[in-house]
Amino acid sequence: MDFDAVLIAPRRAASIAARHWHDRTVNDYLAACVRDRPDAPALTALSLDSGSMTRFTWRELARMADRVAMGLSRLGIGAQDVVSCQLPNGWHLTVLYLACSRLGAVLNPLMPIFRERELSFMLAHAQCKVAVVPQLFRGFGHAQMLQGLREALPALRHIVVAGGDGADSFEALLSGPAWEYEPDAANILLRSCPGPDDVTQLIYTSGTTGEPKGVMHSANTLFSNIVAYAERLRLTSDDVVLMASPMAHQTGFMYGLLMPVLLGAHAVLQDIWDPARAAALIREEGVTFTMGSTPFLTDLARVVAESGTPVPSLRIFLCAGAPIPGALVERAREALGAKIVSAWGMTENGAVTTTLPDDSDERASTTDGCPLPGVEIRIVDGTDADVPPGETGRLLVRACSNFGGYLKRPQLNGTDADGWFDTGDLARLDASGYLRIAGRSKDVIIRGGENIPVLEVETLLYRHPAVSQVAIVAYPDERLGERACAFVVPRAGQPFDQAAMVDWLKAQKMALQYIPEKLVVRDALPATPAGKIQKFRLREMLRGDAS
Template sequence: MNFDPVLLTSRMQPMKAAGLWRDETINVFLQRALERCPDKTAVVAYSQSATEPVRLSYRELDRRVESVARNLASMGVGHADVVTFQLPNSWEFIAIALACARIGAVANPVMPIFRQHELTFMLNFGESKVFIVPKVFRGFDYEAMAREILPSLPHLKRVIVVGGEGEDSFDNALMREDAPPLTGPGIAPDDVLLLMYTSGTTGEPKAVMHTSNTLFSNLHAYIAVMELSDSDIILGASPMAHLTGYGYLAMIPVLLNSTTVLQDVWDAKRALHIVRTESVTFSMASTAFVADMCLAVENGDSTSTTFTKFNCAGAPIPPVLIERAHKQMGLRISSAWGMTECGAVTVTEPARALEKSGVSDGRPLPGIEIKIVDINGNELPCGETGTLLIRGASLFAGYLKRPQLNATTDDGWFDTGDLAFVDADGYMRINGRSKDLVIRGGENIPVMEIENLLYKHPAVMTCAVVGYPDKRLGERACAFVALKPGATLTLDDVRTFFDEQQVAKQYCPERLEIVDALPATPSGKLQKFKLREMARQFGESA
């Protein structure tokens, strides 16, 4: 593959001079662990299909990484070749990611939810050389799917199956001990390390390129703000095929020489068991994960006194949920905002989490700048909402084969497509996407305020508000709500509740849709574009 990381050149000298790009790859940090703490637990992998977790020391993890790397190299995988793996959170996922770096290949994790249509596009677009899948996961036969699409993938040389049989099984293909020693170079700091498709909140996936320097500049800054250390035990429950899981739950533990504890299928009750058993101290995931754990605690489960920090990203965190998590679990919920294109951009430090996480998405991490501009590109003052631009160390290397979509200015500002404002303390708040406004009769409806009010209702589990067309007013607000088990809710209930909260009547949603769950990406990021598509039909049928 001929990668063209066009967004790197202008940043190389200033970022390295500032010490933000350290020119270190993940190979450096794994080697450091082997020198400092070879027998320390690196990975504990819980699987729904196994009674006991797999526990790997750094020494054993390195042995498996070396085996995977040698066997991939023996298949002809080398520098800048793409290895695609569609795996749940598992030790194999981490070993493959590290093995790719060891031989200079590009890791391309993809979400387990993807099927033939999406995978055929991704594997062809990225010219993937090897595709690694589980035999079966959550009742679906991934091997059969991979075999089905193989004839339509001219670049693909091999399908390898975790839990499979024969020569293409993971054990027989990648754990063979007779593979020749490595001879080629590993990943270089400015080589493309990671190819990751955007989550699809807009419906148009693009292939994001990251290098060790762009990604790790973000992880180092995040470690400092979140006050993480080598003594932390990190729960990896958010999918690792998303940047949250790959960067913060798989790579950060290696950078720290700490321990990551993996959960392959999300279940709040089992997660709390893992937290207690493994003395977990920290995790990062979307708001839904916290809501699920709070509900499990309310139903009789317990947490651990060691589990004190959690970072939520992907959607604003309702203040009521922050309060519940702190009261019921002793958790300080730090808010964050970021994108696959740049990792975490803003984070609320733990010391101010209770004060700021409910009203902001944090402050910019070191090495990142943000700017709020109006429709003409003029910077807006504090408190005013406009388009969010970002630039800095962790901005991606560009979109693969689509540099025309990079959305950066000549001086390096990247247009996020999000609306935001900054408060007097320098904390940013995402105020929706540019398409996320509800304008009723010429008046902007404060969507996030409405959602936060709805979250206070005892029947509401999760919610989102979008606009739908109206001939007279232009738009009206529709609330999509997923209820707590056994709860009921009507539009009249919502109106009564809003009256009790003394909210302006025009702010109350004029339509209520009860759903089993809100549409979301595999990492839990809300897909409002799908809700807008559903709501559009209400206006058309009126």
């Protein structure tokens, strides 16, 4: 694979001079953990799906990374080859990334919610050579699904099945044989170690163009963010990090997989969100830090309050993905006894802004924080002129953690010659330099921290024989932040209801989380004189402000 990460080289000199890029890869950080704390807890992975608990020290984790790397090399994986994985949070995912990094291969994490429609595009676009999937997760047969797609994926050489018991299982091909003791192991593991500017992660983000975009990151772009993030939150090797947000999402990947290796901190992983089990893990493992979207905070605060059993070790809950209601901050602060920190970021940048540990609780509910070190932000109008504090405009970001570009789509990179990335979001700054996201110029709905590709859903609904017009907009939800509502004008004489919509989208193999949860059938949709649907009026209808 030739990676066109054209946004990395032009900013290297300035990033190194400013000491934002550290020129260290995950291999360097893992080696330091093995040297300094070989027998300290490194990884604890709880699988509620299988009922298992797996633990590694740093020495054991590094040895397993070597073993799986050798297994991948036996499958033909080398530098700049793409290994895709559709795995839940667990030790397989962490080890797989560390193993890829031994070989200079690129990990492409994929959300477990994706189905045939999303996977067929992403795996082909990435030219994936090896794909690792669970045999079953939450009752769904991921291995069977991928086998059904195989003929349409000519680059795919091997499907490796975690939790399988056949010749294609993760254990048989990767983690079982003692590959690390083979005579050629030292040569293979040292031959292709990636440099800090090589692409190390390819992760897809739901866009508004009808197809996802492959975001490319290097060690320098990823760790420049994580170093600043950890320093701001005063996290050290003494911390214990719980990650229940999906590690196939940038939140879980950067702060549940990479950050503990950077710090030498103990990572605790949970594959299925169960707030009662999360609370128990916090107590059992002495968890001091966790992060997730608003539903995670809501649920955890509720179960701790209802149980009456505190979580005294928890120091910080960082909440991102949607604004945090003030009442929730108060309830969570009282129930958890932890500082609630708000943040905003993107797959393309990692965290961009956070509130500070010493900020008032009010800041967490009224702002999305201030920029991390190495991050600059601008709010501009339609002519790209800066707007005064308090006024809303387009949000531009220039950061050491900006991505390397979109795979095979440099024309969509959205970054100007001076390095400013157009986020597609609307925002405002207050007089203290704190950011507030005010809306999105992109047509994306964020449901529980997960982006819904609105245009893609609309396109599929337009193909239904009974649909004449469709528009999808967000409506507020206390737990998830937003849900999706489809406004539909049916063709004359043809009925269309919620069941028909759900059945149609399921038949198109769309992820269930992307299917609108509400349907409003109308004779016509509000439009401009040019015929463009006025979505702001549809949102007003949902709020009861207009009819």
